Amino acid sequence: MGLRGEAAIVGFTELAPTRAPTEPLTFTLEQWATLSAAALADAGISPTEVDGIVCSPLMESEIFVPSTVAEYLGIRANFAEFVDLGGATAAAMVWRAAAAIELGICQAVLCTIPAQYMTPMSDKKPKNYGDALYFGASSNQYGSPQAEFDIPYGNLGQNGPYAQVARLYGATYGYDERAMAKIAVDQRVNANHTEGAVWHDTPITVEDVLASPMIADPLHRLEIVMPCFGGASVVVTNSDLARRSRNRPVWIKGFGEHVPYKTPTYADDLLTTPMTRAAETAFSMAGIGRADVDLVSIYDCYTITVLLSLEDAGFCAKGTGMKFVADHDMTFRGDFPVNTAGGQLGYGQAGNAGGMHHVCDATRQLMGRAGDAQVPDAHRAFVSGNGGILSEQTALILQGD
Numbered sequence: 001m002g003l004r005g006e007a008a009i010v011g012f013t014e015l016a017p018t019r020a021p022t023e024p025l026t027f028t029l030e031q032w033a034t035l036s037a038a039a040l041a042d043a044g045i046s047p048t049e050v051d052g053i054v055c056s057p058l059m060e061s062e063i064f065v066p067s068t069v070a071e072y073l074g075i076r077a078n079f080a081e082f083v084d085l086g087g088a089t090a091a092a093m094v095w096r097a098a099a100a101i102e103l104g105i106c107q108a109v110l111c112t113i114p115a116q117y118m119t120p121m122s123d124k125k126p127k128n129y130g131d132a133l134y135f136g137a138s139s140n141q142y143g144s145p146q147a148e149f150d151i152p153y154g155n156l157g158q159n160g161p162y163a164q165v166a167r168l169y170g171a172t173y174g175y176d177e178r179a180m181a182k183i184a185v186d187q188r189v190n191a192n193h194t195e196g197a198v199w200h201d202t203p204i205t206v207e208d209v210l211a212s213p214m215i216a217d218p219l220h221r222l223e224i225v226m227p228c229f230g231g232a233s234v235v236v237t238n239s240d241l242a243r244r245s246r247n248r249p250v251w252i253k254g255f256g257e258h259v260p261y262k263t264p265t266y267a268d269d270l271l272t273t274p275m276t277r278a279a280e281t282a283f284s285m286a287g288i289g290r291a292d293v294d295l296v297s298i299y300d301c302y303t304i305t306v307l308l309s310l311e312d313a314g315f316c317a318k319g320t321g322m323k324f325v326a327d328h329d330m331t332f333r334g335d336f337p338v339n340t341a342g343g344q345l346g347y348g349q350a351g352n353a354g355g356m357h358h359v360c361d362a363t364r365q366l367m368g369r370a371g372d373a374q375v376p377d378a379h380r381a382f383v384s385g386n387g388g389i390l391s392e393q394t395a396l397i398l399q400g401d
Helices: 028-043 065-073 086-102 130-135 145-149 159-173 177-192 206-211 239-244 275-286 303-312 321-327 353-366
Strands: 007-014 052-055 079-082 108-114 214-216 231-238 250-258 295-297 380-387 392-400
Touching: 007 028, 007 086, 007 239, 007 353, 028 065, 028 108, 028 231, 052 065, 052 086, 065 079, 079 086, 086 108, 086 231, 086 250, 086 353, 086 380, 086 392, 108 353, 159 214, 159 303, 177 206, 177 303, 177 321, 231 239, 231 353, 250 275, 250 353, 275 303, 275 380, 275 392, 295 353, 303 321, 303 380, 353 380, 353 392
Parallel strands: 052 079, 052 108, 295 380
Antiparallel strands: 007 231, 007 250, 108 231, 250 392, 380 392
8 A cells, every 4th residue: 555656756946045035025826836837847847737736825825725826827726735734744745746646636746835924915904924923833722722731831932842852852862962963064064065055155063053052952053943035846747747857757655644743742752753653654665674765854943853853764773863973974975865955954944845845855866966965876765844843744755767
């Protein structure tokens, strides 16, 4: 049961992230169109061949998002899906597109995530950004469990909860702050060799990471992702269109997804994340082992996220992640390449499109288009997505033609 590996990513676009808008703000619908057109052009696929779309939350449409996008783009969609899994959204979009294609519902699907949330507003009706902006990806609406049981006690936002997980990890297995800093340093090396990365021109050392301000003990500022503006899109097609694409097809061979809770208050074990089940499902579906992948692109909102994901995806045993990180070169030229375009810590986190960065990172490598950061003989990749506080997790196995 699962994918047959007959759907492929054939084109993509990823806007170079910026720390602040460099152009006048546009509506996210306009961004959807611009990003999608660029991805189709990259693939050499005609817009008239697109008959499926997968969407994420959209500023201009609180409801009816897929049909709003289809109407705006002029797509007669046979498959119109909406995914809302935070940083796991992008990987989840890709496997849903692949499943729809293998079922014969559609032949070409756009998976697009704009990231400029601050769209133009009218003075007569200013935008209400809602509680998510003020309570850090939480809901304070009446009736929400978070409003009753979490927010009043200060359990909100991102930095604090991830730091709590890191502290628990240290109390359980020990904590090597230099190994944790090395995650950010190795990824910065990759960013330094990737055009368009926010930190392309700024190398760092372990000492730099440890000297950066402590934001939430034990997490330093350089271990925490920097939000920015950007956006990304990928095109997923059937095998017939993939063979006609101008790029090397990147086949979607396996996926896994596990969403057991929203708030870490309800986690059975904070140190065993949903990635354990998601990754096992993905590898089993693809019929390969961990040693068979040539690179990994791990969702990296925090260094602790990378560490836990490496363990729970089965690349090293639980509690040994810090030694694994210390013993391996995780740059693009190393023995265990991780986040070869810099990850979100080095490339930048463009909202939910930060998750699509990891899909683009792996796709770029498998297509042989990574330039100075190209991994030799890159044929298989593992990609992860992570939403909430280690609560929504998705995994992909991608393979070059």
